[in-house]
Amino acid sequence: MSILKAFSSGIRRATSEPRMVLALYVINLLIALPLAMAFRAVLVAGFGASMAPLELMRGLDFTVLADFMNVHAEEVSAVLRQVSWAIALFMLINSFLAGGILTVLRNEHDKYSISEFFAGCGKYFGRFLRLFFVFAIVLVVLVVIMTFILAILSKVLIEDSTSEVTVIVLTIAQIKLFFFPVMLLLMIADYSKISIVVNDERKVLKAAWLSTKFVFSHFFRTIGLELLMLLVLILLFAIYALLDLAIGMTTDLTIIVMLIIQQLFMVSRAWSKVFFFAGEMSLYQNLQPVVFSTVEGAGASSVTELPKP
Amino acid sequence: MEVNLIQQPIPELRKPFMKSRVRVTISLIVFVLAATLCASGQTIFKDPLSPRIASYKISVALDAAQKMLNGKETLTWRNTSTDRVGELQFHLYFNAFKNSESTFMKESGGVNRGFELAEGGWGWVDVTSMKTADGEDLTGLIQFIHPDDDNDKDQTVIRVPLSKPVLPGQTIQLDLTFTAKLPRIFARTGYYQNFFMLGQWFPKIGVYEAAGQRYATVGQWNCHQFHSNTEFYADYGVYDVDMTVPKEYVVGATGLLSGVKDNGDGTKTVTHHAEDVHDFAWTASPSYVDLSDQWKHVKIRVLMQPQRVHQAVRYFESVKVALEYFEKHVGKYPYPNVTVVDPAYGASGAGGMEYPTLITAGSMWGIGKYAKFAELVTVHEFGHQYWYGLVGSNEFEEAWMDEGINQYYETRIMDHAYGTKTATIEFPGFTAGDLETTRMGYTGMRNPKIAPTATLGWQFKQGGYGNLTYQKTAVFMTTLERLIGQTVMDTLMKTYFERWKFKHPSGKDFIAVVNEIVPKYHGNKFGQDLNWYFDQVLYGTDVCDYELSLIENKEVRTPQGLFDNNGKKVSFGSMKDSSKPAMLYESRVVARRTGEIKLPTSVLVHFDNGKEAREPWDGQSRWVEFKYTRPEKIVWATVDPDTTLVIDKNWNNNNKTTESASAPIWKYTIKFLFWFQNVLQLGGMVG
Numbered sequence: 001m002s003i004l005k006a007f008s009s010g011i012r013r014a015t016s017e018p019r020m021v022l023a024l025y026v027i028n029l030l031i032a033l034p035l036a037m038a039f040r041a042v043l044v045a046g047f048g049a050s051m052a053p054l055e056l057m058r059g060l061d062f063t064v065l066a067d068f069m070n071v072h073a074e075e076v077s078a079v080l081r082q083v084s085w086a087i088a089l090f091m092l093i094n095s096f097l098a099g100g101i102l103t104v105l106r107n108e109h110d111k112y113s114i115s116e117f118f119a120g121c122g123k124y125f126g127r128f129l130r131l132f133f134v135f136a137i138v139l140v141v142l143v144v145i146m147t148f149i150l151a152i153l154s155k156v157l158i159e160d161s162t163s164e165v166t167v168i169v170l171t172i173a174q175i176k177l178f179f180f181p182v183m184l185l186l187m188i189a190d191y192s193k194i195s196i197v198v199n200d201e202r203k204v205l206k207a208a209w210l211s212t213k214f215v216f217s218h219f220f221r222t223i224g225l226e227l228l229m230l231l232v233l234i235l236l237f238a239i240y241a242l243l244d245l246a247i248g249m250t251t252d253l254t255i256i257v258m259l260i261i262q263q264l265f266m267v268s269r270a271w272s273k274v275f276f277f278a279g280e281m282s283l284y285q286n287l288q289p290v291v292f293s294t295v296e297g298a299g300a301s302s303v304t305e306l307p308k309p
Numbered sequence: 310m311e312v313n314l315i316q317q318p319i320p321e322l323r324k325p326f327m328k329s330r331v332r333v334t335i336s337l338i339v340f341v342l343a344a345t346l347c348a349s350g351q352t353i354f355k356d357p358l359s360p361r362i363a364s365y366k367i368s369v370a371l372d373a374a375q376k377m378l379n380g381k382e383t384l385t386w387r388n389t390s391t392d393r394v395g396e397l398q399f400h401l402y403f404n405a406f407k408n409s410e411s412t413f414m415k416e417s418g419g420v421n422r423g424f425e426l427a428e429g430g431w432g433w434v435d436v437t438s439m440k441t442a443d444g445e446d447l448t449g450l451i452q453f454i455h456p457d458d459d460n461d462k463d464q465t466v467i468r469v470p471l472s473k474p475v476l477p478g479q480t481i482q483l484d485l486t487f488t489a490k491l492p493r494i495f496a497r498t499g500y501y502q503n504f505f506m507l508g509q510w511f512p513k514i515g516v517y518e519a520a521g522q523r524y525a526t527v528g529q530w531n532c533h534q535f536h537s538n539t540e541f542y543a544d545y546g547v548y549d550v551d552m553t554v555p556k557e558y559v560v561g562a563t564g565l566l567s568g569v570k571d572n573g574d575g576t577k578t579v580t581h582h583a584e585d586v587h588d589f590a591w592t593a594s595p596s597y598v599d600l601s602d603q604w605k606h607v608k609i610r611v612l613m614q615p616q617r618v619h620q621a622v623r624y625f626e627s628v629k630v631a632l633e634y635f636e637k638h639v640g641k642y643p644y645p646n647v648t649v650v651d652p653a654y655g656a657s658g659a660g661g662m663e664y665p666t667l668i669t670a671g672s673m674w675g676i677g678k679y680a681k682f683a684e685l686v687t688v689h690e691f692g693h694q695y696w697y698g699l700v701g702s703n704e705f706e707e708a709w710m711d712e713g714i715n716q717y718y719e720t721r722i723m724d725h726a727y728g729t730k731t732a733t734i735e736f737p738g739f740t741a742g743d744l745e746t747t748r749m750g751y752t753g754m755r756n757p758k759i760a761p762t763a764t765l766g767w768q769f770k771q772g773g774y775g776n777l778t779y780q781k782t783a784v785f786m787t788t789l790e791r792l793i794g795q796t797v798m799d800t801l802m803k804t805y806f807e808r809w810k811f812k813h814p815s816g817k818d819f820i821a822v823v824n825e826i827v828p829k830y831h832g833n834k835f836g837q838d839l840n841w842y843f844d845q846v847l848y849g850t851d852v853c854d855y856e857l858s859l860i861e862n863k864e865v866r867t868p869q870g871l872f873d874n875n876g877k878k879v880s881f882g883s884m885k886d887s888s889k890p891a892m893l894y895e896s897r898v899v900a901r902r903t904g905e906i907k908l909p910t911s912v913l914v915h916f917d918n919g920k921e922a923r924e925p926w927d928g929q930s931r932w933v934e935f936k937y938t939r940p941e942k943i944v945w946a947t948v949d950p951d952t953t954l955v956i957d958k959n960w961n962n963n964n965k966t967t968e969s970a971s972a973p974i975w976k977y978t979i980k981f982l983f984w985f986q987n988v989l990q991l992g993g994m995v996g
Contacts, residue, residue: 036982053973062741087992164654
């Protein structure tokens with residue numbers, strides 16, 4: 001199957017599940033909202049009845065911001081400290097939701113239902129949680145190894161260089177070199193989840209191993225698709241940035257307009273989550289065809305792999 | 310501070326020494342003339358601009374491979390005091406990099422502006438011989454001293470006792486030879502591969518302060534050790550310096566180029582001549598791209614790293630901006646040239662430094678005009694030509710007079726040329742002006758009371774040197790400017806500059822000029838003098854904060870009920886009237902002084918019909934209340950409405966409104982929500 005086919009299939013599948021996309025968006029919003037309101041409370045308490053915030057309507061006024069932070073840095077830090085907890089919570093929730101998303105995507109011809117979605121969430125949560133820890137460990141190991149390798153490279157290539165351009169180019173290259181394996185790992189994690197759902201695999205290590213094999217045996221297709229899908233994400237960001245630049249948030253009306261645009265963008269981010277899974281699943285199912293032989297009453301599917309075409 | 314006192318009565322000694330005094334004076338004149346004519350065939354200034362107390366003729370050879378200097382130096386020093394000076398003191402500043410035990414290394418921990426001393430990068434200087442003009446060898450008499458601390462391992466200052474004291478008005482000529490190993494650059498001076506920046510490289514005599522000069526009560530040498538924070542104080546003179554370097558090297562130096570000689574052995578000797586300067590620095594590298602431009606009488610030379618040539622225009626532009634501004638608001642730049650050095654990559658520790666007619670800046674490949682650090686550093690370092698170069702402030706003891714006043718001019722020039730909101734950073738959606746970032750450097754301090762600004766540079770033991778000498782000074786100078794007006798400020802700074810150029814003023818000399826000029830324009834508006842101001846902002850540690858703490862509007866209701874009138878009870882008003890809108894409001898605002906610093910200010914009160922009332926307040930009491938009974942209500946009020954008090958540590962509490970400013974709060978709540986949602990989504994990719 002070509003990358004483009006998987007890509008278009010991903011778009012089609014993600015777009016045909018608006019209710020699921022909306023549900024994902026709402027969950028994201030519900031987690032973000034309390035902290036945003038806590039942040040607002042810090043601003044309200046900090047500024048009180050001062051007119052200083054009016055300066056912020058034109059843009060981020062350095063003096064107003066600096067004076068505010070000089071007095072209220074502790075309160076702002078307290079809110080920001082909660083961000084990491086919220087991210088951790090959202091990661092867990094994502095592990096939970098991934099099962100539902102992939103179940104719905106797998107059963108392409110079934111009509112989407114909340115019960116099917118949450119049944120999928122519940123069914124795969126345990127396996128995905130184990131998978132999350134496996135990949136978290138691998139990620140940490142990978143980061144340590146990459147840091148070590150890049151430190152050696154820096155010493156050899158950069159330390160005594162007199163060419164600033166060389167140093168900057170090499171540093172950028174190193175950053176890219178650092179993120180590529182991380183992206184690869186996250187992609188393998190996605191295919192592992194797909195493998196677990198599609199093949200109803202209970203052994204997460206086996207799923208991870210098979211997915212790794214799958215990614216490397218179809219390296220350019222999997223990477224190509226991933227990059228193509230990332231391009232969509234970048235495009236969405238670019239559109240948002242252009243709108244933000246054009247509209248700004250300098251009046252009551254433009255604040256409301258930008259709020260709507262921002263939240264529509266977040267819907268598109270939720271859509272892109274489904275889109276990534278759908279594209280990857282499409283590629284996976286086509287390059288790794290499987291036969292489902294559902295065992296009635298067992299509540300699970302046993303899967304037999306067919307030879308690769 | 311430990312000092313050496315060498316003051317003796319002179320009258321009975323004057324006559325016997327007269328002959329030798331004349332002889333030495335004549336020999337000085339001959340030497341200066343000969344040196345000047347030999348070097349360049351012409352002088353820079355027809356008449357000396359400075360007292361020319363310490364003049365040098367130096368021949369130095371750079372061993373680029375071994376990173377060594379071998380030099381011969383002839384110093385001519387004139388005793389302008391009425392004391393018999395029995396010893397001389399010199400700076401040997403490369404010894405600051407000799408080992409971990411130097412005062413500089415102990416203070417800095419081997420780190421300067423984030424740059425660290427590299428393994429094996431030590432540097433040192435040895436005076437291998439020192440003789441008087443009549444051949445007396447003083448080498449064996451050299452002693453290391455440490456006038457600023459009890460660190461007997463520090464070798465950055467030497468004293469040399471003289472067998473014959475230098476009499477008042479007499480000159481002494483010394484011939485020195487020295488060898489130096491350059492430190493690998495991490496702080497200001499040294500080498501990095503084939504880039505050489507030579508500052509504080511030769512044995513340099515200290516300043517002999519006669520009784521009454523600055524804070525000296527008796528004649529004494531002012532010759533401080535090399536410190537992490539401070540390093541400059543010297544006398545003016547004439548320099549003729551021959552620098553021998555590999556033939557392919559480009560050389561930049563203090564003063565004017567007066568000759569280049571090919572030595573035929575793969576080296577060349579470049580000669581520079583400088584007049585009325587108090588230091589000499591030079592740089593050499595085969596990689597420089599040598600560019601130049603002209604501004605009025607000043608030749609601007611930029612020695613650029615090849616990969617950053619496209620950034621040179623920013624240096625030229627900012628030097629011109631600074632020259633123009635200083636000439637208009639302070640005084641004329643007298644020298645015919647200025648050189649800007651762009652340090653090599655890997656030698657950034659040499660950037661952002663000032664030497665007479667030569668400054669080191671700093672740029673970076675790929676950094677656009679959205680971050681104006683190249684301009685900012687250039688303007689700052691050029692400004693030192695005035696407050697360290699032309700006005701010979703003692704940076705060791707009163708760093709605020711050099712760094713602080715210079716920082717004040719940096720903010721003025723940068724904000725004037727590049728915008729009050731964009732002079733430092735100009736990203737879309739986030740900008741900052743120079744005064745803004747400078748002010749934050751002070752107001753953002755965790756403990757602004759850590760020390761007074763008027764603290765000896767090396768005694769900021771708990772940090773805060775930069776914030777309190779650079780930023781706080783700039784902030785209180787701007788506050789002063791806004792209190793007295795820019796015209797008066799310019800007049801006083803011009804007066805100060807003209808009066809003290811080529812001299813060594815103290816803080817009290819600066820304040821004396823303020824006290825002389827301000828009353829001329831403002832009478833007794835600020836009192837008989839402004840000592841009260843400097844006592845608070847310069848010599849004190851108090852902070853300034855005024856706030857608008859209350860706005861209140863109360864309806865004035867018509868009296869109701871029974872009132873006695875000629876023995877009868879008369880009914881007045883009706884309860885029904887209470888539902889009618891009030892005709893009058895009894896309103897009040899309360900402003901508070903929550904800081905200790907007391908400054909005159911005002912309160913601006915804005916009513917709902919657009920009328921305003923401006924109430925002067927001397928700022929002395931802890932709080933002040935203004936009451937109004939008017940048909941209109943107060944909508945907002947602000948203390949210090951013209952933001953005169955830049956030293957106020959929090960401007961956000963300076964005003965209040967009765968109409969809530971909820972839109973901006975919502976704006977940033979919404980922005981926070983949006984970016985937080987995105988961060989969650991990013992984290993979700995891992996989950």
